[in-house]
Every structure is written in structure tokens, then in C-alpha cells.
Amino acid sequence: MxxxxxxxxLSLGFLNSCTSAxxxxxxxxxxxxxxxxxxxxxxxxGNQIPLLTVHGGPGGQSCGMTLLNPLGEDRRIxxxxxxxxxxxxxxxxxxxxxxDRFIEELHEVRNSLGLDTVHLLGSSWGGALVAAYxxxxxTEGIVSLTLSSPLLSTPAWIEDANYLRSLLPAEMQEAMTRxxxxxxxxxxxxQEATNEFYRRHVRGTPVVRAEGCAGAGFxxxxxxxxxxxxxxxxxxxxxxxxxxxxxxxISIPVLLLAGENDEARPERMEMFVPMFPDARFVMIEDAxxxxxxxxxxxxxRALKEFLAASESSN
Numbered sequence: 001m002x003x004x005x006x007x008x009x010l011s012l013g014f015l016n017s018c019t020s021a022x023x024x025x026x027x028x029x030x031x032x033x034x035x036x037x038x039x040x041x042x043x044x045x046g047n048q049i050p051l052l053t054v055h056g057g058p059g060g061q062s063c064g065m066t067l068l069n070p071l072g073e074d075r076r077i078x079x080x081x082x083x084x085x086x087x088x089x090x091x092x093x094x095x096x097x098x099x100d101r102f103i104e105e106l107h108e109v110r111n112s113l114g115l116d117t118v119h120l121l122g123s124s125w126g127g128a129l130v131a132a133y134x135x136x137x138x139t140e141g142i143v144s145l146t147l148s149s150p151l152l153s154t155p156a157w158i159e160d161a162n163y164l165r166s167l168l169p170a171e172m173q174e175a176m177t178r179x180x181x182x183x184x185x186x187x188x189x190x191q192e193a194t195n196e197f198y199r200r201h202v203r204g205t206p207v208v209r210a211e212g213c214a215g216a217g218f219x220x221x222x223x224x225x226x227x228x229x230x231x232x233x234x235x236x237x238x239x240x241x242x243x244x245x246x247x248x249x250i251s252i253p254v255l256l257l258a259g260e261n262d263e264a265r266p267e268r269m270e271m272f273v274p275m276f277p278d279a280r281f282v283m284i285e286d287a288x289x290x291x292x293x294x295x296x297x298x299x300x301r302a303l304k305e306f307l308a309a310s311e312s313s314n
Contacts, residue, residue, distance in 0.1 A: 044072020204288025
């Protein structure tokens with residue numbers, strides 16, 4: 001989940017779409033989906049099966065996925081900004097911020113770019129989205145599924161967040177509980193405490209900066225509507241999200257990734273592995289929720305090996 005808030009930007013007002021996927025070094029365009037235009041970018045010239053990436057949020061942006069571009073020597077790497085965030089349209093219709101619409105959006109992106117055969121990767125909220133997508137649309141043409149620090153069960157997520165919160169200094173825990181009860185979560189004291197949680201378990205250190213983030217802002221309205229005000233308080237329409245009882249339906253190879261200090265706790269990912277027919281877990285050392293930017297070398301190595309293995313067994 002992405003918790004670094006940004007001011008809500010005005011609607012970008014982009015028009016129409018560019019929908020053909022070309023095997024070029026880099027290309028970009030827009031795809032019209034329900035609610036407005038969605039921006040995408042394709043990088044890489046390799047002829048292996050392409051990788052379609054789905055960013056976190058909700059309300060996030062895909063620029064962090066540019067750190068996957070070194071894999072472009074093997075395959076095309078496709079990223080897109082979900083409607084409401086990044087460089088995509090910013091409609092004000094709150095009815096658009098529903099899981100089912102995001103599933104249809106992902107399906108339209110895939111179809112418009114001609115990704116009949118593809119690897120699928122979802123990060124954080126994007127993990128929830130791709131898991132729900134394959135359960136709704138099926139796995140035809142999807143060679144593998146990578147769930148990177150994924151939200152797969154809101155109850156489990158909150159349980160883990162509260163456990164990690166209990167490891168904070170006692171005075172910070174007390175301040176957070178008090179300000180939540182009093183409705184003063186905008187106080188400096190509360191922000192200082194939550195920032196310590198984010199430093200430990202969300203941002204991590206060091207952080208390798210991704211390219212292409214300028215002008216591709218985060219949308220806190222979508223985040224709060226679908227999730228809530230903080231990681232510790234799920235109040236949005238994802239409050240009951242849970243696909244753990246359907247893992248057995250996902251028969252394609254699955255890779256679970258999480259940082260060593262991730263809020264998507266490695267211990268939880270290990271619990272999930274035997275619930276899938278074909279899954280494996282890799283912990284990214286010296287990393288938090290931003291595992292790709294904390295330790296891109298190990299992350300890319302694990303993903304590259306998994307994609308190659310999935311293709312060889314297909």
C-alpha cells in the first residue's frame with residue numbers, strides 16, 4: 001500500500017488513446033477505459049514473453065516500475081497508470097473507484113496492447129488487483145503471476161500492521177491510539193509516529209530513485225475511498241477484501257515476493273505458499289515494502305529467474 005500522500009491534482013484532460021504495442025526501446029500512449037484515459041509505457045526489445053506490471057495504491061502511479069526496465073533485454077516491460085493516478089485521467093466520479101472497474105481496466109489494457117500471452121506482476125494493491133483479475137477472467141494466456149508485497153487479505157494485512165505497530169516505542173503507540181480516538185490524526189505527534197512506521201516497514205533504506213515520476217502524482221482521494229486514512233485503519237470498500245480461500249484456483253506458477261522488513265510480512269507470505277498449487281516465496285533482504293527500490297539487484301535476479309523458469313515449464 002502506498003502511504004506517501006500527495007495533493008489531489010486537477011484532471012489532466014488527455015484525449016483518446018494509442019493502443020498498439022510496438023517492440024521498440026520505448027513507446028507510450030493512452031488507452032480509453034471506463035471513466036477516462038489511461039497512460040501506458042512499453043520498454044525493452046527482448047523477444048521473450050512480455051511482462052505487464054500493475055502498480056500499488058490505490059491511487060498510485062507506475063513510475064516505480066521503471067526499475068524493472070533492465071529486464072527489457074529479455075522482454076518488453078509494460079507499465080500503466082491506473083485511472084485516477086499518475087499521468088492518467090482524474091475523473092471525480094467516486095463510483096469509479098471499485099475493484100470490479102479496475103479489473104475491467106486491466107483487461108482493456110491487456111487487450112488493447114495485444115498481450116494475448118503475458119506474465120503478470122502486481123505490487124501491493126496491484127497484487128490484490130491481479131489476483132482478483134485471474135480469478136475473475138481466468139488464466140488463459142497468463143504464463144505466470146508475481147505477487148510483490150501483495151494485499152491478499154485485508155484482515156490479515158491489518159493484523160500484521162498492528163503487530164508491527166506494537167514494535168514501535170511505547171510512547172509512539174500511545175500517541176497513535178490517543179489521536180485516533182480523538183480524531184486528531186493530523187497532529188504532528190501522530191504524523192511523527194506513523195512516519196517511523198513508514199520508515200521501518202514501507203519506505204525502507206536505501207531508496208533507489210525511479211525515473212519518470214515528475215508530473216505523475218499520487219491521488220489520496222482514491223486511496224482513502226478504497227482503503228482508508230492509514231495502514232492501520234481500513235475503512236474503504238476494500239475492508240472485506242480476501243481471496244485467500246481461492247488460491248487453489250490459481251494453477252499457474254506464482255511468485256510471492258516481500259522485503260525482509262515489509263509490512264506485507266515475509267512470515268505471512270510463507271503461510272500463503274502451500275495454499276497455491278504452484279507457488280514459491282523469495283524474501284528480499286535489507287528491504288521493506290519498497291523492496292524493488294531498496295534492493296533492486298536481488299529483486300531483479302529473483303524475478304528474472306522466475307520468469308525464465310515459468311517459460312521453460314510452460
